[in-house]
Amino acid sequence: MIDPTLEFETALQGLADAHLIRKRPVIEAVDGTHLRVDGNTVLAFCSNDYLGLSQHPALIEAARQGALTYGVGAGASPLVSGHSAAIDALEHELADFVRLPRALYFGSGYVANIGLVPALVGRGDAVFSDSLNHACLIDGARLSRADIHVYPHNDLTALTEALQRSTARRKLILTDAVFSMDGDVAPLAEMIALCERFDAWLMIDDAHGFGVLGPQGRGTAAHCGIDSPRLIYMATLGKAAGSAGAFVAGHPTVIEWLMQRARSYIxxxxxxxxxxxxxRASVKVIEQEEWRREHLHRLIARLRAGTADLPWEHPASPTAIQPLIIGGNAEALAVMQAIRQRGIWAPAIRPPTVPEGTARLRISLSAAHSEADIDRLVAVLHEVA
Known part of the structure; x- marks a missing residue:
């Protein structure tokens, strides 16, 4: 009898041979920047908790009070059994915070994007997608069955030419606002101008900009000064906001349409x-505690100064995402393991998450880190290099 798992075993061995096997360490939080992994405490630069809010006492107390008031479950779809007063208030507060008319809450950013894109476009429409977009935008575009045009990363000339050639009924530009593996920012002001010129929509995924960029942490759209009814703004709440979920905000008619048609919401x-x-507690902290962003930006500058003479490429990034490009998969894993042995955890990111030949350490900074933490990281990187 043929073993039905043999095909998968062979494929897994192929991944292992290419140094592409992923593992899930079992972790225990010690504090905002330290984790216990396999019995050892490490200084972590692997989290997207950019403002250090996941351990904030105000958020923990708000969750505790919410559990006492509402319980710990929701029961059913919000269109079947309604949604809670807490989520309803949150949607209004998020819309006010990002200065857009209406917001809709989703369970996660991935869930949001695979529902939003197919609700916005379909057969006969066109999607214009940056080549380095996150997988959830790529998957959302594929599910939409629209014609997909992938343009080179942040290449406005190529995007303009693709829009000029398109005869689609509806055009949707998709882009990360801050790119998750490089930390660079999309040219959103120029892109919204292209939308006006070519009668298109711009949907941005601000997973890594919300809370970090813009006045009071209002996100990358605010950072770039965008104010347009053609903007569809999505941001996740499990990173800088320190909890879980995501939201989409924009024109009230568009948000109502998404609530009626996004299958991952319905x-x-x-x-x-x-x-x-x-x-709700997180939004207040993000708005009021400016010192967190100021401290984070000082840490970014300190890290970049300390890595300037390392042998690895450190692409320009004004955000909490600071990649060190190692190159080969095996080499990136070796560097990751070497710094782990010295008590530092920064993950090695390999294809298909990043292009072939650009395996890297993805260093994520947090306002919970101290300057001493950065100095320790820099010293270990120099020792390993």
């Missing part, structure tokens, strides 16, 4: 109200 169980209460 058919998903609503999120617990306790998460909504934690996020």
């Amino acid at each position: 058919f998903a169980t609503a999120s617990p109200a306790m998460v909504g209460e934690a996020l």
